[in-house]
Amino acid sequence: MSIQSHNSPPPPCAIVIFGANGDLTKRLIVPALYNLARTGLLPERLTLIGVDHNKKTDAEWQAAVKDFLLGVLDKNGEALDEKLWGQVARRMIFLSGGDFEKVETYRRLSECLEAEDRRDNLGGNVLFYMAVADRFFATIARMLGEAGLVSSDAKGFRRLIVEKPFGHDLESARSLNACLLKYLKEDQIYRIDHFLGKETVQNIMALRFANGLFEPIWNRDRIDHVQITVAESIGVETRGKFYEATGAMRDMVPNHLFQLVAMTAMEPPVSFEAEDIRAKKAELFKAIHTLGLTDVVRGQYDAGAIAGTPVKAYRAEDNVARDSTVETYTAMRLMIDNWRWAGVPFYLRTGKRLNIRSSEIAIRFKQAPYALFRDTPVDELDADWLILRIQPDEGIRLRFNAKRPGPAMTLESVSMRFNYKDYFHQAPAVGYETLIYDCLTGDATLFQRADQVEAAWQLVEPVLKGWQGTNPRHFPNYAAGSEGPIAANDLLAKDGRSWRAIRILGGK
Ligand code: BG6
16 A cells, blocks of 8 residues: 555556446546556556447447546646556446356456466456445356356466445345355455555554554543544435445445554554554454444434535435435444443544535544633633544644734644645546555555455444434434534534634645
8 A cells, every 4th residue: 555655567467347337347447447547557568358238349448448548637727648548548448238147247347357368468367346336246257256256276366356235234245244254355345445446545554553643642631532523514426326235324334434543543553564454453343342322423414505506415316315314424432342432432524415525533532721811811622632633635734733923822823734635746536546556556444344344234233223223313414515404413512622723724
């Protein structure tokens, strides 16, 4: 991963994309490959094989993804570099009419892989990418297994990328893991959580472990509580059908939010090797209390306005039931039972159609003793905050108290700021570059292990079950463009705390 430097291209290989005609392929995978070419991190010899049920020629597939890429670049005011594009598209083969459920598809795929390997000497290396709806994951893994395409004894590497959602609950995650592990070894499976592809998320480890300053105060002696917010201003867009079966909890919590918790709260690993980091994350998940219904709040957005533009209620979105009880917001209080964190609540919240897009991890330090200020006009001390901005305006802020100039002792909360963009040139990225590069080089650090995924589902399982049996009669309970339901405030108020405002940290 990025803590070690990326400086050499991965070995020659074939990348097989199931769902080659889909959104993910053109929006993220192909642009990420193009961005890897820009930084010289694409395999020197690469064959891209697209599998999808539609009928298309190689040239048509290539034109379709190229067209999309042109649009993406154009939006950023860039032109396509034909030479770099040539590195991505030097061999693009479309397995036309490739039904994922038919043995015939895998026979053709196998022949194609063999021919490409002979032609280009790819060392037998193949990365299979399941950019498909999750209902196909188990089928594709089984068919690949039965066709002998993912054997760990193959000449080169055989790896499989599994997209989100990984299961729908504990039972389905377990059965998907069991199916994958029947045909592949754990170290061949790369379960993606795209939040781990974000530089700011990876930087949490650098901040904590590459500095002498933070780790000694990163514990219950110094920290009062932690607030993790992933706020989105978008609604469910065209994904009503998916979202009706998913909801905010399944969509965001056991994966993205828990990964943020893990990066913030895990113990220091002994090395940056994948297994050492994953072991620390697994230990952390074990120490988290299983969530109960009283620890959690749910919400659903009503009509409202985002940045002055009126938007409709969730129940009025396409492919959403008019009486839907699906949550578009959830907030929770999570407790970790270990020496570092016992007694320090982690408050998490995520929702759609909130006032702005803003993701951050805010660490609140304990307040200083007040005695010194007893004889001054200061009647209250603000506690200090360390804020890790995940997106947008990526950076880190430290808020602390300073004396306002003048004869009286008055305090004001001020901040020191580090902005990524002030220090680093940010190479164009869609967020999948590191993840794909890591798969190609066999670095599983940023991917989830089977036990982690199951542990995460286990933690939210009682809530999912509890919600299933109750009807949230108060839905919708927050206006689009607000900061979420009132009940979320009550969750913190019970502990004598309050949420930070959801806002851009631009100014002070
Ligand atoms: C996805 C969820 O995993 O993450 C979406 O399915 C959500 O509902 C998205 O919008 C958020 O990711 P990002 O990178 O845009 O913050």
